[in-house]
Amino acid sequence: MEAKKAAAELAIDAIQDGMIVGLGTGSTAYWAIQGIGARVQNGLRIQAVATSVVSENLAKELGIPLIPFADISEIDVTIDGADEVDQAWHLIKGGGGALLREKIVAYSSKKLIIVVDESKIVQRLGAFPLPVEVVKFGYELTVNKLRALGCEPKVRVSEGNPYVTDNGNYIVDCHFKSISNPAELHQAINGIPGVVENGLFIGMASQVIVGYKNGSVVRPAKKQESNEELRAHLKMLLSKIKPDSDHHDGIDLGITGDELI
Numbered sequence: 001m002e003a004k005k006a007a008a009e010l011a012i013d014a015i016q017d018g019m020i021v022g023l024g025t026g027s028t029a030y031w032a033i034q035g036i037g038a039r040v041q042n043g044l045r046i047q048a049v050a051t052s053v054v055s056e057n058l059a060k061e062l063g064i065p066l067i068p069f070a071d072i073s074e075i076d077v078t079i080d081g082a083d084e085v086d087q088a089w090h091l092i093k094g095g096g097g098a099l100l101r102e103k104i105v106a107y108s109s110k111k112l113i114i115v116v117d118e119s120k121i122v123q124r125l126g127a128f129p130l131p132v133e134v135v136k137f138g139y140e141l142t143v144n145k146l147r148a149l150g151c152e153p154k155v156r157v158s159e160g161n162p163y164v165t166d167n168g169n170y171i172v173d174c175h176f177k178s179i180s181n182p183a184e185l186h187q188a189i190n191g192i193p194g195v196v197e198n199g200l201f202i203g204m205a206s207q208v209i210v211g212y213k214n215g216s217v218v219r220p221a222k223k224q225e226s227n228e229e230l231r232a233h234l235k236m237l238l239s240k241i242k243p244d245s246d247h248h249d250g251i252d253l254g255i256t257g258d259e260l261i
């Protein structure tokens with residue numbers, strides 16, 4: 001607990017008056033929300049969006065003002081936990097089942113600060129089973145397609161029944177053991193019909209804060225990706241650029257996707 005709290009307390013220093021703040025989910029994000037609540041009681045003026053019903057309820061209890069998504073276009077800073085963080089700051093998230101809302105909020109955040117204890121730092125992602133949110137319809141077929149990607153998939157269970165997310169979907173925990181290419185796997189999983197989103201957060205973290213049992217904290221440096229990793233990452237990003245008739249090249253990189261890949 002000390003480690004998670006210490007990381008969360010350092011992270012909330014990034015929050016300033018006037019900001020829109022994203023509230024993460026989980027036991028580490030809990031400490032960040034508590035800290036934000038204390039600062040709000042002392043006069044900090046912010047508005048927040050939450051990544052789960054649990055975090056939203058906690059924010060309400062603490063008097064943190066919430067703002068509807070319809071009233072914002074961006075979030076200044078989001079503070080959230082993670083289940084694994086690799087040296088390039090790619091993440092596995094979703095241990096608490098909130099990965100879809102967390103990714104939606106993270107994707108629109110100017111800054112995503114990840115707060116973890118030291119147990120979450122890994123050389124390679126995958127020892128923690130990768131959570132994948134799937135729709136209920138035909139989920140047995142979706143599970144088969146996930147298995148074909150080389151994992152042992154298990155539908156998450158809560159009190160004897162499939163666990164249901166805040167969005168009304170199931171979670172499949174995919175035991176890959178070791179993920180050699182997170183960006184490629186991210187693309188492959190999200191290409192399966194029935195998958196809503198997966199818990200790989202590739203290149204989304206702006207800062208990682210690691211807490212230790214004795215209350216000390218470190219901000220590890222981000223490791224440069226290898227060329228192969230970088231290519232896979234670019235390929236994943238390019239797949240998100242949808243060319244349209246008015247802006248034929250989507251984003252003008254000055255080069256084509258094929259040249260990069």
Ligand SMILES: O=C(CO)[C@H](O)[C@H](O)COP(=O)(O)O
Binds near residue numbers: 082
């Ligand atoms: O992704 C998450 C919830 O969906 C959490 O951030 C992740 O599971 C880490 O949780 P904790 O801080 O309790 O270890």
